Amino acid sequence: MIKFLDLPKINARFESEFKSEFNAFLSSGVYVLGQGVTTFESNYADYCGAKYCIGVSNGFDALALIFKGYLELGVLQKGDEVIVPANTFIASILAILEVGLKPVLIEPNADSFNIEASEIEKHISANTKAILVVHLYGQLCDVSEINAVAKRNQLLVVEDAAQSTGAIDSVTSKRSGNLCDAAAFSFYPSKNLGALGDAGAVTTNNNALADVIFKLRNYGTSSKYINDVLGVNNRLDEIQALFLNVKLKFLDADNVQRVAIAKRYLLEVKNSRIKLPKFNGMQNHVFHLFVVLVDNRDHFIQYLKAHNIQPAIHYPIPPHKQKALKRFNVLKFPITEKIHDTCVSLPISPIMTDLEVTTVIKTLNDY
Structure with missing residues (x-):
C-alpha cells in the first residue's frame, strides 16, 4: 500500500x-x-x-x-x-x-x-x-x-x-x-x-x-x-x-522534494477524467496537499484503494454545510461546494520513492 x-x-x-x-x-x-x-x-x-x-x-x-x-x-x-x-x-x-x-x-x-x-x-x-x-x-x-x-x-x-x-x-x-x-x-x-x-x-x-x-x-x-x-x-x-x-533545518529540502513530485504528477498524468491543480512553477506553492478533482469521487477512491494507493479528502463537507455552523447552512457557494464534492488528495510527501510516484501516475492514467 x-x-x-x-x-x-x-x-x-x-x-x-x-x-x-x-x-x-x-x-x-x-x-x-x-x-x-x-x-x-x-x-x-x-x-x-x-x-x-x-x-x-x-x-x-x-x-x-x-x-x-x-x-x-x-x-x-x-x-x-x-x-x-x-x-x-x-x-x-x-x-x-x-x-x-x-x-x-x-x-x-x-x-x-x-x-x-x-x-x-x-x-x-x-x-x-x-x-x-x-x-x-x-x-x-x-x-x-x-x-x-x-x-x-x-x-x-x-x-x-x-x-x-x-x-x-x-x-x-x-x-x-x-x-x-x-x-x-x-x-x-x-x-x-x-x-x-x-x-x-x-x-x-x-x-x-x-x-x-x-x-x-x-x-x-x-x-x-x-x-x-x-x-x-x-x-x-x-x-x-x-x-x-x-x-x-530540513524543511526547505523536504519542500523541494514535494514540489518535484507535484511536477511529475502535473507533467505525466494524462487523463481527462482527472482535473489537475494549477501551478505556475514558482516557489509560491509547497504542495502540502496535491488535490485533484473527479466527478465520481467514490468510484475513484475505490479504484485507488483497489490498486493499493491510499487517498484522502480535504475536505468532504464545506464549513457552511456543517451542523456546527447552522447559521450558515442556508448559504449557497457553488464553486466551494463543487470543490468539496469532487476533491481528492493524492499521496505526496518527501519520503515517497520514485517507484511509488511512478505507480501512482500509471494508476491515474489507467483510470
Whole structure:
C-alpha cells in the first residue's frame, strides 16, 4: 500500500536527534517555556523573515490569539466583520467566531482554490475590518493585490498559513508568515513542518501585537504572577519546540522534494477524467496537499484503494454545510461546494520513492 502520508517513516529520519533532544529535556527540569521554545521562536522568525514569532499550542489558537490581540489593542471590536474563504478548513471560521467577530464567507477562484482581490472587494462593507487569507493546500494567495485592496479600505490582513510553511511570494520574494499584518501557523504532525503532537505559532512585524500575544498565551502575564490582560493557556509545548527545531533545518529540502513530485504528477498524468491543480512553477506553492478533482469521487477512491494507493479528502463537507455552523447552512457557494464534492488528495510527501510516484501516475492514467 502506498500510504497517503507515512508519518513514522517521515519522522524516523530524525529519531537519533529527537532522542538526544528528549534526553537533554528530561534532565533539564525545565519543561514549560524553556530555551527550546525561545530558540524555536528565534529560528522560525528568522526563517519567515518576520521580527517576531510567538510559539503557541496549535494553529487554531494561533489564529484566535491574533484576533484577540487586535481586540485587546482596540484595533478590532466585537462584531467586526472578517472576510474569509468559504472553502477553508472549519478552524479558520471557528477562530473568528471564538473571539466574537463575524465571518463573511466568499467564494474562491475555481482554479487556484484561493480567494482573490476582486471577489473580496465585492463583499467589503462598513463593518468589514479584516481579511483572513488562507493559503490552501500550500499555495499562496495573491497577497500583493489583496494587500492593496486592504490598504485602500484600511483593513487588516491575516494569513492562515497553516498549510504554506516555506512558500515564497513570487512578487515580493518574502516567505509566508511575512506577507501581511500577522500570520498563524499549525505544526500538526501532518504538516510540511510537523511536530509530534499539537503545536503552532504566530508571526508578525508588529511590536504591540507581538507583546500582547506573548502575554495572552500565558495567562496574560508580563512576568511571573503579574497579569496585565485576561489571558489563556495557549503555550507551545517545550518538547514540541525542540522537535520542531530539529526538523526546521530540513524543511526547505523536504519542500523541494514535494514540489518535484507535484511536477511529475502535473507533467505525466494524462487523463481527462482527472482535473489537475494549477501551478505556475514558482516557489509560491509547497504542495502540502496535491488535490485533484473527479466527478465520481467514490468510484475513484475505490479504484485507488483497489490498486493499493491510499487517498484522502480535504475536505468532504464545506464549513457552511456543517451542523456546527447552522447559521450558515442556508448559504449557497457553488464553486466551494463543487470543490468539496469532487476533491481528492493524492499521496505526496518527501519520503515517497520514485517507484511509488511512478505507480501512482500509471494508476491515474489507467483510470
